[in-house]
Amino acid sequence: MSASERGWGGRRRQALISVLSWPPAQRKERTGNRNAEIMAGKPKLHYTNGRGKMESIRWLLAAAGVEFEEEFIETKEDLEKLRNDGSLLFQQVPMVEIDGMKMVQTRAILSYIAAKHNLYGKDLKERAWIDMYVEGTTDLMGMIMYLPFQPAEAKEKNLALIIERATARYFPAYEKVLKDHGHDYLVGNKLSWADIHLLEAILMAEECKPDILSAFPLLQAFKGRISNIPTIKKFLQPGSQRKPPADEKFIAHVKKIFNM
């Protein structure tokens, strides 16, 4: 069967060729063609329109200078559709369409992006240190992330625990790392996932208590340095894809979508 018999001749073919020459964002709008999206190559993030577990992924992509698209889950039906389409391996988001995969599980997604964009150290040992540091910041940010979902009467106690952990467990560890080697970055004298994750954690902790870094001069300097990296500086400016902290209205909205 020839191309023209299959309907690929003439106008249809011309239309496809002209579509391929459009910038990626426009291709998607006009054709909704999945192939155009894949060829455009931008990762696509599926999540609610808020920080949650997806925020670390936004940070890492932004720091790596990778443009990405977002599709927001606004209703229970949006989530059900993703589940029924078989798009969510374990029925959960975050989900990131990247390089032909529908990736789920935040850590898996972050590890992939870090490795792909040379933010994962130069060898197994550097990766080990990056992993250890990231696990620590993940634990701290997890506490902060879940705070709004705790029962009201536990909030004050949990906030105090977050501040205690930040200032007595996590920040001292990172302050010590920077002090011991005297480099600008946590691992291998080079920017890595660990640095980006730590900056994110510092800013989140400061939202809980603005002077939380007062006892950590090296972390203060670190914060300044990493914030000034051009891609990160851009991400920290208004109009970027960085999301604001969740307010009560958004929390209620999320609880509804996820039956929490």
Add this chain to the structure above:
Amino acid sequence: MLPSWTENQELRSMSEKPRLIYFNGRGRMESVRWLLAAARVEFEEIFLDTREQYVKLIKDGSLMFQQVPLVEIDGMKMVQTRAILSYIAGKYNLYGKDLKERAFIDMYVEGITDLMHMILMFPFSPPEAKEKNLALITERATHRYFPVFEKALKQHGQDFLVGNQVSWADIQLMEVILAVEEKTPAVLLAFPQLQAFKTRMSNMPAIKKFLQPGSPRKPPPDDHYVSTVLKVLAEE
């Protein structure tokens, strides 16, 4: 006589056996024991029985975030279970052959870890919540997690989850299957691929050895284990 934690790190060179520091029970360290055993790596263990040992570890600066598991390996004092497991998997060729295989191994392992976490926390849940938590473990295993691995094995028809060779994901899956079966013996009834997988994995020499009495494998947590953990960590 407790070993001194301040021993010069150089004494534990690359040729030394890894040393695991944890409670004498499964907990978060069990996955590390499984992975080292499957990789045929001999290891030593120091068991935390008293709060004094734990406090000393912290004072010596051995615990980066004041938490165990701690694994002394290749001159590093590694903490954070996932970091430890990733390092072992990477070192012993259990992490796939490229970035994409690693991505799939990571996704599978993260899912399994979520299920394992429910099982891990179960003994520490209050008595009135235990029945509900047990039902949830079974529900999640049979409706969320096991179907994924059943489908993966069925689709490619290979013996292992990723890349037609054994990986960290297979070992972790084997561990969680056995852990869930301890709670719900017939849980694999609807999963013929997983039944065959379990048999194959059980027959791999290193795993077969680990499943025999006298291996470093730990028994399911009992009341003594729970009370030891609570005492050492001084969590009321």
